[in-house]
Amino acid sequence: MDVWEQIIWKNILQIRNTSPLVHNITNYVVMNNTANAVLAVGASPVMSHAHPEIDDMVQICQSVVINIGTLDEYWVASMVRAAERASQLQKPWILDPVGAGATPYRNSVLEQLLAFKPTVIRGNASEILALAKHNPTTTKGVDSTAQSNEAVSAAQCLNREFGSIVCVSGETDIIVTGRQIYYVRNGSTMMTRVTGLGCSATAVIGAFIAGIENKAEAVLAATALFGISGEIAARQAAGTGSLQVLLLDKLYNITLEEIKQLIRVEAVNAA
Amino acid sequence: MDVWEQIIWKNILQIRNTSPLVHNITNYVVMNNTANAVLAVGASPVMSHAHPEIDDMVQICQSVVINIGTLDEYWVASMVRAAERASQLQKPWILDPVGAGATPYRNSVLEQLLAFKPTVIRGNASEILALAKHNPTTTKGVDSTAQSNEAVSAAQCLNREFGSIVCVSGETDIIVTGRQIYYVRNGSTMMTRVTGLGCSATAVIGAFIAGIENKAEAVLAATALFGISGEIAARQAAGTGSLQVLLLDKLYNITLEEIKQLIRVEAVNAA
Amino acid sequence: MDVWEQIIWKNILQIRNTSPLVHNITNYVVMNNTANAVLAVGASPVMSHAHPEIDDMVQICQSVVINIGTLDEYWVASMVRAAERASQLQKPWILDPVGAGATPYRNSVLEQLLAFKPTVIRGNASEILALAKHNPTTTKGVDSTAQSNEAVSAAQCLNREFGSIVCVSGETDIIVTGRQIYYVRNGSTMMTRVTGLGCSATAVIGAFIAGIENKAEAVLAATALFGISGEIAARQAAGTGSLQVLLLDKLYNITLEEIKQLIRVEAVNAA
Secondary structure: OHHHHHHHHHHHHHHHHHEEEEEEEEOOHHHHHHHHHHOOOOEEEEEOOOOOHHHHHHHOOOOEEOOOOOOOOOHHHHHHHHHHHHHOOOOEEEEEEOOOOOHHHHHHHHHHHHHOOOOEEEEEEHHHHHHOOOOOOOOOOOOOOOOHHHHHEEEEHHHHHHEEEEEEEEEEEEEOOOOOOEEEOOOHHHHHHHOOOHHHHHHHHHHHHHOOOHHHHHHHHHHHHHHHHHHHHHHHHOOOOHHHHHHHHHHHHHHHHHHHHHOEEHHHHEE | HHHHHHHHHHHHHHHHHHHEEEEEEEOOOHHHHHHHHHHHHHOEEEEOOOOOHHHHHHHOOOEEEEOOOOOHHHHHHHHHHHHHHHHHHHOOOOEEEEOOOOHHHHHHHHHHOOOOOOOEEEEEHHHHHHHOOOOOOOOOOOOOOOOOOHHHHHHHHHHHHHEEEEEEEEOOEEEOOOOOEEEEOOOOHHHHHHHHEEEHHHHHHHHHHHHOOOOHHHHHHHHHHHHHHHHHHHHHHHOOHHHHHHHHHHHHHHHHHHHHOOOOEEEOOOO | OOOOHHHHHHHHHHHHHHHEEEEEEOOOOOOHHHHHHHHHHHHHEEEOOHHHHHHHHHHHOOOOEOOOOOOHHHHHHHHHHHHHHHHHOOOOOEOOOOOOOOOHHHHHHHHHHHHOOOOOEEEEEHHHHHHHHOOOOOEEOOOOOOOOOHHHHHHHHHHHHOEEEEEEEEEEOOEEEOOOOEEOOOOHHHHHHOOOHHHHHHHEEEEEEHHOOOOHHHHHHHHHHHHHEEEEHHOOOOOOOHHHHHHHHHHHHHHHHHHHHOOOHHHHHHH
């Protein structure tokens, strides 16, 4: 069945053709790479966190990306205001709960942000579990220790409570909507040894929900694009430095043919 | 006529041989790349924004680069003080008005900075138009929507009002001085899909005005060097990730022969 | 004598196998690269500076890296608290005194941090001299102007006063412990033209002291690994952009064979 590659390719072209503007409030570590990932897929990133311009920036952008990786009090106020404003203006926004569960401070910030019902939440299994307060594991900093399949029920909880599409990254990426669960089996384990690739995946999803009406399709297309690009990059890479470079190259120049060859998606109806 | 490559090459060697110290107050997204661009051309970058050391840093450096990309209240105060101090000490400084026109906050900050008469202003056409308050277009975030040739009269306004050399980046880079307009037709459209290359061009110009007495020549040489390096890098690049890497390589190892082959500069006397 | 490569290799494997968690409070310019360097050698980086979570982050990590490159008042308070907490909990921590001697502000901040007796201090010769208040040279921003061998006695002073292992980076890296001085003659001069490689070396040492009991061996192994990786990367690199990429690749995939071929270490008993 070739329906997946058609859906993914249609949405990739949609972003390349419409170049939506994406407002990012993200962490210092990944800003350059996430901006480059957004540009590589054909969208336009804005990075801005100043209180006096948050409202204006949310206004002119088509989506908002909020990533708490290197949060502090000033940035948290920016994030909360941007989430509130996106919610008021009914603009799509995505939350990346980096390090959820690692400290009480992160948990309390995430509670504030969740109140504005993110369109999408993307994290690793540990983070999604912590976010759902189902966390039986100890979050090991910003790395994942839980298996992503254990996080499906946590993702479903979050989906029911906040209406968010939840994407759990891992060896298999799992996307939970109210109706279906998608399993995307692309990517490479070498990707876990490059900082901020999860954050870049979040930013690319942020670009896709900005320009695509069907949000489930947008998340699926962005996740598959990112996983396939990473898989191709990892095959060519001599190590983690070149993986990062080759991934951006592939996000920029991926073809339908490459997607056809590598795509491994499965959809299951939600129970 | 081979005068351009001689002027450019002489100035490139001047920076490599004198390694001027450049104080950068720039945005989070591009700090790593702009520091590497400054190092690649042979100069030495300092990145510092702390209020208690701004005066000292301006004092020990040969030029200042101010880029408002990810401004906030604390950083704006740093920028304004550095501009003031550079002006008092008659040190050359360059302003990159990232996102001018995107929000009222950016506009008001730029007004404060312009009061200290930057030696050079470098931006895309939208930003230069917004800065000259001639802006008939809607700035699309930090991307350019206006054609750079439409911005020449705006650049001339800024030159007359503030005495600044104004560099308008675009498919053709345009440099406006009081006496001449230079058109530099190098570069590649792929460069617009890498974040912060405009910021890196600004930082490289910042290095050249630090070490070269004739400021028009300094801006011309830096702009040509950057455009030619980007053009060579884009030919070799598989995508935007490798473009960024190859551009730094070329800024580091460019030869007179390469400049001779590719340089496309035209000078016109100002009306 | 093949003892050095055995010591180095054993410690490299130890980090790959235990993947210690390293808390970094570092500068904006290098965050991405230092996080990637820590990941490449097999450890896990956390980047966090928010006052409400400093204590928690120090608690869950095995070491702390403090780098003052782009300090300001908020970040200094984070750094001082993290150093204090690491000291109280007897966790190893490393100080990178970027730009020591460049401004009175940096000197006063470093004085506060030294009071918590860093396990390791790593800087260039100018910085180590400034730190020891033996500084007869003018620090040129964040670049080194003093020869690293002139800094040995400064390093010994710091070792006596604070009990720290002191690593002086330069053409030859010099490691001063209470008992011995190690000279590591690896690396490449091209490395000085890439921003933040000293900071990355510091972060890699931070990873090694997190997971290795013998701190002198940890510093030696990390320093040799970094120097040899840089040396191999520089041979293959077309310029400074690719050097940065290839260095990460090599930190990730270095082999015992490569270490054997290139290692140049000498140990001298302290006078």
